[in-house]
Amino acid sequence: xxxxxxxRLVLLVAPFLWGTAAPADPLAAEPGPxxxxxxxxxxxxxxxxxxxxxxxxHMQRGNKKVFSGAFGLADDESGRRCEVNTLYEVGSLTQAxxxxxxxxxxxEGKLGLSEPLSTYVSDAPEYAAKISVAQLCQGNSGFxxxxxxxxxxxxxxxxxxxLSRDPKHAPGAVHDRWDDGFVFLAGVxxxxxxxxxxxxxxxxxxxxxxVESVAFVGDxxxxxxxxxxxxxxxxxxxxxxxxxxxxxxxxxxGGLVISAPDLAKVLVALQGDKLLKKETLAVMARRGPADxxxxxxxxxxxxxxxDRLEALGETQGFRSxxxxxxxxxxxxxxxxxxxxxxxxxxxxIVRDIASGEKLLTKQSFYPPETVKWSTKDLxxxxxxxxxxxxxxxxxKRYGERSLTAEAYRVSLAAGTGxxxxxxxxxxxxxxxxxxxxxxxxxxxxxxxxxxxxxxxVLTFTDPEGVKRTLSLQE
Numbered sequence: 001x002x003x004x005x006x007x008r009l010v011l012l013v014a015p016f017l018w019g020t021a022a023p024a025d026p027l028a029a030e031p032g033p034x035x036x037x038x039x040x041x042x043x044x045x046x047x048x049x050x051x052x053x054x055x056x057x058h059m060q061r062g063n064k065k066v067f068s069g070a071f072g073l074a075d076d077e078s079g080r081r082c083e084v085n086t087l088y089e090v091g092s093l094t095q096a097x098x099x100x101x102x103x104x105x106x107x108e109g110k111l112g113l114s115e116p117l118s119t120y121v122s123d124a125p126e127y128a129a130k131i132s133v134a135q136l137c138q139g140n141s142g143f144x145x146x147x148x149x150x151x152x153x154x155x156x157x158x159x160x161x162x163l164s165r166d167p168k169h170a171p172g173a174v175h176d177r178w179d180d181g182f183v184f185l186a187g188v189x190x191x192x193x194x195x196x197x198x199x200x201x202x203x204x205x206x207x208x209x210x211v212e213s214v215a216f217v218g219d220x221x222x223x224x225x226x227x228x229x230x231x232x233x234x235x236x237x238x239x240x241x242x243x244x245x246x247x248x249x250x251x252x253x254g255g256l257v258i259s260a261p262d263l264a265k266v267l268v269a270l271q272g273d274k275l276l277k278k279e280t281l282a283v284m285a286r287r288g289p290a291d292x293x294x295x296x297x298x299x300x301x302x303x304x305x306x307d308r309l310e311a312l313g314e315t316q317g318f319r320s321x322x323x324x325x326x327x328x329x330x331x332x333x334x335x336x337x338x339x340x341x342x343x344x345x346x347x348x349i350v351r352d353i354a355s356g357e358k359l360l361t362k363q364s365f366y367p368p369e370t371v372k373w374s375t376k377d378l379x380x381x382x383x384x385x386x387x388x389x390x391x392x393x394x395x396k397r398y399g400e401r402s403l404t405a406e407a408y409r410v411s412l413a414a415g416t417g418x419x420x421x422x423x424x425x426x427x428x429x430x431x432x433x434x435x436x437x438x439x440x441x442x443x444x445x446x447x448x449x450x451x452x453x454x455x456x457v458l459t460f461t462d463p464e465g466v467k468r469t470l471s472l473q474e
Contacts, residue, residue: 037354038067045071047367050401051435052423054082055336057350058260062329073399074227085259088227088335089217089238091315094256095182097205099137099295101189103280104204111192120188121159128163131171136185137294139177142167151247158248159187175290179253186252197251209269211262217255218246229317231339242316254315260333267324267331285309303355304328312344319343340437365437370425380450385458385470393470398423411462413443
């Protein structure tokens with residue numbers, strides 16, 4: 001439950017602050033072939049978590065749950081695990097919902113997609129009369145960024161700044177996604193609706209979708225449900241703004257904090273006339289330049305012979321991906337608090353498993369199959385390991401199945417951008433390997449000769465194939 005410390009937050013969560021008990025999960029797991037697929041998805045994600053991935057994956061078709069699971073650690077320092085209702089910041093995935101809010105206003109007759117941007121800024125430059133709201137949603141407005149907007153800028157000041165630099169291309173000619181365009185669209189939502197942006201999303205998107213728990217960065221949330229995001233070792237709580245503070249530098253382009261099941265509710269509602277009219281949804285899903293719809297990417301689901309809406313989110317410490325199949329109504333949400341999470345890849349894998357597709361296990365960023373070691377054996381490796389040349393390797397427990405390593409004067413991985421830290425998981429009786437989500441990255445491995453929790457020695461092989469023998473420092 002989110003803590004109501006601001007008027008905005010009260011509005012966002014008021015529908016569930018007054019209940020005396022949490023309602024039962026209304027989604028019943030869909031029987032039949034999904035049962036077998038769920039076990040395979042669970043195994044894939046468990047192995048991924050053994051190599052440092054963490055997050056929540058939720059799949060459902062209509063109102064039937066297909067799979068919902070949480071893996072790895074929501075917070076490394078405390079060891080708190082991810083849960084199904086853990087809250088993540090979804091970053092630029094927010095933009096798809098900003099575009100959805102624009103289209104709800106179209107359905108309400110409060111704005112038109114062909115309206116020029118000059119409608120929303122007094123004394124707008126002449127070129128703004130040639131760029132439409134639809135082009136801003138679709139990413140072919142011609143803008144290419146380079147404008148600095150401050151968080152504490154007033155709305156009208158921010159919108160004017162965003163139009164202060166001439167576009168790079170003619171409108172409609174080139175797809176060149178402009179994140180700040182969604183900041184401008186948040187201003188469009190406010191001016192057309194007469195409400196602040198967050199309140200309108202609650203009223204027009206989250207409320208009709210029956211979302212229970214949602215906030216924006218800068219709001220206070222329940223610390224027991226909040227994930228900490230990690231990017232190159234720098235932790236950030238989901239509710240902490242990644243760019244100093246939350247305002248017109250980020251509004252509409254990012255900042256949504258939500259759980260995977262609640263985000264899935266929005267995608268389900270999107271298909272069922274709860275948010276948009278069918279003809280408006282068809283406009284949103286019309287394929288444009290670079291396979292872009294209005295705020296959403298458009299991909300083809302060849303298993304089901306239909307199109308799919310999808311959205312990717314990236315921000316400091318968090319990665320996300322969401323997709324909704326417009327034919328089978330299958331919804332998939334992947335939320336992670338690891339910057340190296342290949343969220344789109346994870347989405348593809350779990351959907352392939354659900355469809356019965358044979359997995360390509362030889363891909364370098366597919367996690368190797370792991371084995372479970374006893375707690376005693378994993379604990380025996382905890383400590384600082386050294387060799388005669390001054391190389392050090394510090395090993396700590398990570399989750400239930402693996403170890404995290406910090407290296408000094410030795411290389412753990414090549415090509416990952418994080419060469420000092422790695423996750424080692426057991427892949428054989430006495431062997432642990434590092435794993436990288438970066439395709440083609442070279443990794444390292446450990447071989448341990450200890451038995452029954454004894455200390456023993458480690459043979460460390462670095463990414464270049466060089467071997468070192470390490471002993472535990474007393």
